[in-house]
Amino acid sequence: MAGQKKWFKGSTLLVVLFLLAALALPQFVSRYYIQVIAMSFIFAIAVYGLNLMEGYLGLLSLAQAGFFGIGAYMSGLLTLKIHVSFWLALPITALLTAVLAVLIGFISFRTRGHYFVILTLCIGVIINLVIEKWESLTGGVRGLIGIPKPSPLGPLTFNTLESQYYLVLAFLILTVFVMQRVVNSLVGRTFVSIRNSEELAATLGINVMANKLLAFAIAAFFTGMAGALYAGFIRFIGPDVSNPNLTFEFLLYLLIGGQATIAGPIVGTLVASGLTEGLQFFQEYRMVIFGALLMIMVKFFPWGIVGFSKMLWSKYQKHFMKKASEGTATMSTAKGGEI
Amino acid sequence: MDLFAQQLVNGLTLGSIYCLVALGLTLIYGIMEVPNFAHGHLYMVGAYVTFFAMTLYGLNYWLSALLAGVVLAVLGVLMERIVFHPLRHAPASNKFIAAVGAMMFLEALARVLWGSDFRSIPVIYDKVFTIGTLRITEQRLIVIIAAIFLMIALNLFLKKTIIGSSIEAMAQNRDGASLVGINVNNVAMLTFAIASILAAGAAALAGPIFLVFPSMGALIIMKAFVIIVIGGMGSIPGAVLGGYVLGITEAMGASYISTDYKDVVAFLVLILILTIKPTGIFAKGVR
């Protein structure tokens, strides 16, 4: 497993660099960019959920924005209407979103292929429509305004933008930590085996349904949590937070970064928002470019920036470090090349 | 009873549009297993082409619709070649993702080129027929009749022409079709062209009744998916039946249940059906 060890060291260095940069960032950039990057972190958390489903389990769930919206509204309503503390609302929201996902899973995991995708999309649309139409609860198209900031946690307060940024960063780190642990364990291997062949996995005694439900619950938990963070950070929400178009944006971020990789979601989300900012004067053309990008990525770089770099890196290793004769196990979870 | 008859007419109008869009979607799915998420956005482009042909160039309504058909046929073929042909061996979710990309692209392009305003195709046929208390506008009649005409034309094409029957053959068995010497590539392009023409027809017909705007395709494509899942993905009669049933159900639902939630009905029905029968109602090829 020499290959894996080496890669691990390289990636540890990258993780440390990323953390240092993320921690130091508010000292160097304007409030505007702090805001933009904090938003990217929130979206990235949701993209991790999608990554677990589409990347590792091979099931494209298009209900993700629905979970994000439910997270945002549930936490928004709890803190705004019945003055529950953010720190209580957040876990409640995430847990209930996960429970809802399990219920949805019981229905949707009995379907296969395109049916699953269409079914989850319809569930996303229903969530969106209900949020928009249930005026007495959600405020309809006007949405919820004046959601309280996250309440203080012991000595920590979250009144400034910087402190909120660090709050979001902390949750991003938590998400990546949990995802990384899950994916690199026997549990993650089980997910990947289901992506490869449900039939073979079941033959080997793996309870496919139970594993799908677990993955869906984890994905929804973090997506709901991201929604709750969004509500506490932006402090006003409208039905758009549950629009299926948001799911498509998540999908775009995931594809750019690289599905079935741990770094993919954060890299993809940051690169996409970087592009958005960079294309400022092109603002109108943003989705034209992103739409085209999605079509190109899925054909030529279905493994995204991270997957592509990993591939280059392992080629480099094979070429220049002949000692690494055991090959690299690092690609084992990435999707096969020609897809 | 009056309300019922009135809503039946409205339902038939809506259903006619759904049928035409769903037919294209089901053809593409049946032939190529591509869930063409961007199909609703082809419908949107068709509406814009009709609109501009009439307002900018003063073309006659029917000529504008014809032009929309031609433009969309080309667009459909391009889409097949550029987006889906390269992914023909890719996993299901990749095709879906590419279709989502095509959808984003078309909608954003429409916004850039034509703005986000709501527009309306001028109503030429504005007579109103009254039968008792029932009022039917001429345009609605045209929608209902023209849709039936288009569907009959499609049916004749599929049954009576060689290329049409090869499309049908391929919808039933892709591998078999390539074995007996049908040119799979041509059929794929032709299918996209036909589906796009149907979408253009639907758009030109619906344009004077409903509004034209860049995201007008988003809801209709989801409804069309509901229809073809219910009717059996790839099934032509299923798409027609499903289209009318959904149109009428929605019209009735809007007047007898709630206008707010009329759009929810379709999706709830789909969830219910897939809960009871995960392979769809008319699933073929049971293991």
Add this chain to the structure above:
Amino acid sequence: MILETKSLTKNFGGLTALNHVDFQILEGEIVAIIGPNGAGKSTFFNLIAGFYRPSSGSIAFMGKDMSNTKIHQFARAGIARTFQTTHLFSDGTVMDNLIVGYRLKTKMGFWDAVLHTPRAKREEKESRDKAQKVLEFVELSGVAYEPVSSISQEAAKRLAIGLGLISEPRLLLLDEPAAGINHDETAGLAKLIKKIQGVGITVCLIEHKMQMVMNLADRIMVLNYGSKIAEGAPREINSNPQVIEAYLGGGEHA
């Protein structure tokens, strides 16, 4: 007796693919199922592997009724199988495949993974060790870290058998293990199957290569048109007039 079917029947639509088959597999033997194409071998196999539900009749494994058991519970009960077209997790290495194959023997879940509990560490190590052992057993140690997409057809066959073995089954079902490999490789595979029997695992196989079957099997069941027409030691089967007729009449030469 490890597995027993009673009057096992399977209909597909109006077609009876398997017709009232009574059969017993004895502990520790190698038993082969043969018959002309379309005789119902695969149907029988898929029934005792849990892929089909019987239309009528019953399957008992170690005295327990299995007629309504889900696929993944067959493996847990101790029945493992391979597929006719070699079926592996194509994205992984040989090692990755085997580690997943051992999953049913491990119990760690979400919290174990997140918290790196002692159980998680123990089971990860156990899976690797077990995979190593199985690799040695099926003689694939040399390609442990190769992606399965790059190994030979014979190695893939061996790995598929390894995947069946790693969950420590009582009964291993092999669906045409020697299809698509050459004569020498077939001999090697036969040796491996003997070795599996040697460690106390009962083997049941479908195979077309008659010479292999005759040398390997302790007992043979012959199916024709969905019914059992003969059962016995290879020598008896060889001289059974009904069997000879079924093969000649069916126009198929094994």
